[in-house]
Amino acid sequence: MCGIAGIWNFKSKAPVNPMLLSRMVEMLHHRGPDDSGIYLSGDLGLGHTRLSIVDLSGGHQPMSNEDGTIWVVFNGEIYNYPELRSALIQKGHTFKTHSDTEVIVHAYEEAGENCVKGFNGQFAFALWDGRRKELLLARDRMGVRPLFYAEHGGALLFGSEIKALFEGSTLPREIDPFAIDQIFTFWSPIPPRTGFLGINELPPGHTMTITERGIRFNRYWKLEFPSCEAKFQARSSNPDKWYMEQLMGLLDDAVQIRLRADVPVGAYLSGGLDSSIITALCRRRIHERLKTFSIGFEAQEFDETTFQSTMVRHLGTEHHAFLCRSEEIGRSFPDAIWHTERPVIRMAPVPMMLLARGVRQEGIKVVLTGEGADEVLAGYDIFKEAKVRRFWAQAPHSKWRPLLLRRLYPYLSGMQGQAASYLNSFFGQGLEKTDDPFYSHRPRWQVAGPLKSLYGETMRERLKEYDPVAELREQLPSEFEKWHPLSQAQYLESSYLLPGYILSSQGDRMAMAHSVEGRFPFLDHRVIEFAATIPPHLKLRRLREKHILREGARDLLPESIVDRVKQPYRAPDHASLFPGGKALDYVEESLSPDVLTEAGIFTSRPIQTLLSKCRRQETLGMRDSMALVGSLSVQLLHQQFVRKKTEYIKPAPLMGNIHSI
Numbered sequence: 001m002c003g004i005a006g007i008w009n010f011k012s013k014a015p016v017n018p019m020l021l022s023r024m025v026e027m028l029h030h031r032g033p034d035d036s037g038i039y040l041s042g043d044l045g046l047g048h049t050r051l052s053i054v055d056l057s058g059g060h061q062p063m064s065n066e067d068g069t070i071w072v073v074f075n076g077e078i079y080n081y082p083e084l085r086s087a088l089i090q091k092g093h094t095f096k097t098h099s100d101t102e103v104i105v106h107a108y109e110e111a112g113e114n115c116v117k118g119f120n121g122q123f124a125f126a127l128w129d130g131r132r133k134e135l136l137l138a139r140d141r142m143g144v145r146p147l148f149y150a151e152h153g154g155a156l157l158f159g160s161e162i163k164a165l166f167e168g169s170t171l172p173r174e175i176d177p178f179a180i181d182q183i184f185t186f187w188s189p190i191p192p193r194t195g196f197l198g199i200n201e202l203p204p205g206h207t208m209t210i211t212e213r214g215i216r217f218n219r220y221w222k223l224e225f226p227s228c229e230a231k232f233q234a235r236s237s238n239p240d241k242w243y244m245e246q247l248m249g250l251l252d253d254a255v256q257i258r259l260r261a262d263v264p265v266g267a268y269l270s271g272g273l274d275s276s277i278i279t280a281l282c283r284r285r286i287h288e289r290l291k292t293f294s295i296g297f298e299a300q301e302f303d304e305t306t307f308q309s310t311m312v313r314h315l316g317t318e319h320h321a322f323l324c325r326s327e328e329i330g331r332s333f334p335d336a337i338w339h340t341e342r343p344v345i346r347m348a349p350v351p352m353m354l355l356a357r358g359v360r361q362e363g364i365k366v367v368l369t370g371e372g373a374d375e376v377l378a379g380y381d382i383f384k385e386a387k388v389r390r391f392w393a394q395a396p397h398s399k400w401r402p403l404l405l406r407r408l409y410p411y412l413s414g415m416q417g418q419a420a421s422y423l424n425s426f427f428g429q430g431l432e433k434t435d436d437p438f439y440s441h442r443p444r445w446q447v448a449g450p451l452k453s454l455y456g457e458t459m460r461e462r463l464k465e466y467d468p469v470a471e472l473r474e475q476l477p478s479e480f481e482k483w484h485p486l487s488q489a490q491y492l493e494s495s496y497l498l499p500g501y502i503l504s505s506q507g508d509r510m511a512m513a514h515s516v517e518g519r520f521p522f523l524d525h526r527v528i529e530f531a532a533t534i535p536p537h538l539k540l541r542r543l544r545e546k547h548i549l550r551e552g553a554r555d556l557l558p559e560s561i562v563d564r565v566k567q568p569y570r571a572p573d574h575a576s577l578f579p580g581g582k583a584l585d586y587v588e589e590s591l592s593p594d595v596l597t598e599a600g601i602f603t604s605r606p607i608q609t610l611l612s613k614c615r616r617q618e619t620l621g622m623r624d625s626m627a628l629v630g631s632l633s634v635q636l637l638h639q640q641f642v643r644k645k646t647e648y649i650k651p652a653p654l655m656g657n658i659h660s661i
Contacts, residue, residue, distance in 0.1 A: 188500025
């Protein structure tokens with residue numbers, strides 16, 4: 001895993017300033033501390049910082065084709081590179097290295113921008129075609145690896161992280177109020193929007209071609225489901241068995257190709273179903289003792305240590321467990337915001353960053369994880385919640401059907417303690433609108449909605465005509481309304497929350513803060529495409545989530561893991577920021593009336609009320625916790641990137657060679 005950056009003065013034609021490009025690369029040092037390099041050609045510059053994983057000695061970047069007319073900088077992995085390499089050699093291409101990066105160059109020579117369709121991997125790359133005077137940017141299907149860009153002053157700038165773009169230009173630094181409004185609704189911005197005005201993110205499954213004539217986008221992949229009219233086809237007289245065997249076979253191969261590396265590979269082991277399956281499949285293929293990693297918490301409601309121990313005994317791994325103390329989570333929150341570069345409304349990213357630090361200290365660069373299974377195979381409570389609400393909507397006056405809501409969210413003591421009348425009122429809103437394309441997600445968006453009551457007058461004025469839900473509706477595919485309700489809900493989770501929050505704020509950005517590469521077998525596009533064809537009742541059987549996966553894993557795992565009730569990954573929120581009832585110093589400063597007024601985003605009074613509650617150590621509900629974390633993260637983002645009041649990262653000097661012509 002690496003960092004990429006670049007500048008093309010495609011309109012101004014000015015020569016690229018090598019110092020600016022070097023500074024962009026230096027800002028990405030944490031993504032690739034093993035090597036770095038830049039390529040300069042007049043008005044174009046490409047930069048790279050490398051985490052060496054495949055072909056340790058031969059993978060220096062930027063990398064070119066045989067005659068130096070095509071150059072690439074690449075972040076990620078192409079897992080099927082050995083097969084692609086053999087096919088390209090048969091077609092007459094000559095390879096200088098054994099890296100997957102070089103496969104991109106030659107595959108592009110064969111297929112142009114369509115080369116991405118043959119890649120099985122997680123990637124973001126920039127490729128310069130000097131013959132055609134074209135720059136190609138590309139991003140993987142699910143958005144595992146980030147790629148940001150901005151057009152400014154006659155130049156196109158790009159990079160793996162936004163901080164690199166700021167470093168290489170005089171881009172205006174302004175928080176995007178519309179992005180905040182989206183995050184305070186959906187938990188993530190709608191691509192291509194980011195937390196900063198003028199800086200965009202290339203959406204997953206897209207390429208972007210820049211020429212002197214302009215910019216063109218191409219969507220080369222999208223998540224699709226069978227229509228209800230076509231129905232899900234029975235593939236066998238025993239469909240349960242058939243789907244189970246196909247799924248586990250694909251998953252096993254996805255794990256196998258993700259173990260391809262020239263460095264040791266480890267695995268995250270949370271004690272949940274998904275990471276346990278991945279670790280068990282790894283264990284079958286790794287002969288030496290597999291290193292596994294997990295986090296635990298002081299508070300029992302977040303801790304899964306018991307299940308982790310069960311799996312360690314079952315698989316015999318060399319396990320490293322790290323205890324995350326609440327105060328350390330709170331103190332590390334500014335670092336997490338520096339790396340994630342967007343507001344968040346939960347503290348959950350921080351322990352993932354601390355876990356990556358522990359992994360790296362143990363000498364491991366690559367870990368396999370179970371991320372993506374809940375979206376692909378219907379594991380979240382939101383899917384069950386929508387099913388219950390639809391069942392209830394068929395008999396809205398039933399006294400019994402809403403009682404099923406009690407079977408949801410067993411880990412949320414606050415919700416379980418609510419009166420039945422409150423639950424009925426909350427989940428019963430819009431009950432009859434079952435044709436609403438966002439039926440499954442309206443309750444969640446209601447929970448996040450009150451964060452907007454914190455907006456100051458300026459924000460209210462800028463957002464008074466804005467409706468984020470309407471913007472999201474415009475992005476829905478035309479065939480969306482023909483899909484099964486579970487497929488619709490899965491699409492929303494997989495296309496927005498997964499890349500915009502899970503994979504970014506808890507995945508790539510937290511792992512790469514400590515130079516660790518996460519690999520996600522459940523997000524192999526073959527697994528995703530197959531899972532989309534599995535009939536809904538095999539994914540969500542009655543209210544049993546991930547049914548087909550659980551049954552497929554029965555021979556791999558102990559029964560206590562296969563049949564355990566799902567416990568979503570969470571972390572302590574306000575308790576981390578107020579250890580012993582006293583705010584951490586930066587919390588007090590960032591949310592002080594003067595600093596809030598200066599940023600001009602929030603109004604002070606309701607935030608001071610929140611702080612008073614925390615000082616009195618009152619129990620905060622979910623909405624208050626989200627308001628506290630959300631407003632604090634926006635304030636930190638403003639301080640770090642707009643005011644440039646940061647002491648978090650000191651760029652390291654460049655390593656490696658500079659190529660220029």
